[in-house]
Amino acid sequence: MKHQETMLNTLVKESGLIGFSEDEIGDDHIYTGLETPMRADAFKMTDDEKKEKIAVLFGQIMDVMGLDLTDDSLKGTPNRVAKMYIEEIFSGLNPANKPKVALFDNKYQYNQMLVEKNITFYSNCEHHFVPIIGKAHVAYISSGKVIGLSKLNRIVQYYAKRPQVQERLTNQIAEDLKAILNTEDVAVIIDAKHLCVSSRGIKDDTSATVTSYYGGVFNTSTKIAELQNYLNQ
Ligand SMILES: [Zn+2]
Numbered sequence: 001m002k003h004q005e006t007m008l009n010t011l012v013k014e015s016g017l018i019g020f021s022e023d024e025i026g027d028d029h030i031y032t033g034l035e036t037p038m039r040a041d042a043f044k045m046t047d048d049e050k051k052e053k054i055a056v057l058f059g060q061i062m063d064v065m066g067l068d069l070t071d072d073s074l075k076g077t078p079n080r081v082a083k084m085y086i087e088e089i090f091s092g093l094n095p096a097n098k099p100k101v102a103l104f105d106n107k108y109q110y111n112q113m114l115v116e117k118n119i120t121f122y123s124n125c126e127h128h129f130v131p132i133i134g135k136a137h138v139a140y141i142s143s144g145k146v147i148g149l150s151k152l153n154r155i156v157q158y159y160a161k162r163p164q165v166q167e168r169l170t171n172q173i174a175e176d177l178k179a180i181l182n183t184e185d186v187a188v189i190i191d192a193k194h195l196c197v198s199s200r201g202i203k204d205d206t207s208a209t210v211t212s213y214y215g216g217v218f219n220t221s222t223k224i225a226e227l228q229n230y231l232n233q
Contacts, residue, residue: 029127029194031167034175036093043094054082089124092161099154101180103145113187113223115139115230116152125196133167134208135194137231138173141217142170143183152177166192166211170203174213184216187227197198 045053057068061080069075091097116138123132136156140187141146174188189212198205217223 027127027166027196029125031165034168036162036164036168036172038093039195043091045095047094051079051082052088054085056081058082071186089122090163093163096101097158097161099151099158101147101151103157103180105146106142106144106146110142110146111139113139113185113218113227113230114146115227117231119153119156121156121160121192123160123162123164123169124194125194126165128196128200130195131165132160132164132166132169132191132192132194134159136173137187137191137227138177139187139218139227139230140177140181140183141185143181143185145181146157152160155180166190166194166209170211170213174202174215178215185218186213186215187218187223188213189227189231 055078058081062074062077063069066197067074069078080170100105119136119138121136124130124136138156140150155176156173158217159169159176162169164222171186174186177186177188178184181198191210193208193210197203197207214224217229
């Protein structure tokens with residue numbers, strides 16, 4: 001607890017948000033950096049050890065809330081949640097799960113933008129641990145190499161499977177694509193619904209959050225218009 005308070009205080013000081021409570025900061029969805037904040041020893045434990053520990057701890061949360069863990073419907077929940085966290089919804093925290101990406105020569109000599117649009121993803125808000133559901137649109141212009149289309153999808157899914165904030169998700173996808181494709185000419189647009197906004201808190205069911213990254217030649221009004229045109233089709 002002490003450690004968390006220290007971290008929060010540092011964050012508050014750095015962001016100049018002194019005077020705000022942890023609750024208020026949580027609902028403001030502060031974004032502290034490109035990298036997902038992780039400890040240096042994050043992967044000392046094996047996945048099996050993590051699942052075992054999470055199951056115990058999640059069982060304790062349920063127990064504290066007064067749920068009867070001997071009930072047939074509930075007794076398997078701690079293990080199910082632990083398995084789901086490590087193997088599915090937070091599997092993108094582990095670099096070992098990063099998709100292997102092969103590049104191919106641009107044999108077609110296709111030199112215009114390629115847009116992979118409406119990539120559905122499910123992520124989770126790192127401030128509330130409830131879902132973020134959205135669509136990602138990813139575009140790039142080949143610098144000589146091309147990537148398999150399904151790999152664009154897999155890169156989006158990999159970064160979505162972390163506790164996230166939408167700004168970081170957008171930038172992590174963009175930075176990785178730039179490194180993989182060896183080009184600045186990458187664009188990422190994310191349009192998502194945050195359940196922490198729609199199902200609780202302010203309870204706004206109609207709003208959506210849109211974030212974008214326009215790198216290289218995409219950062220011009222003509223390219224942005226061209227990309228928007230593809231997305232509106
Ligand atoms: Zn949230």
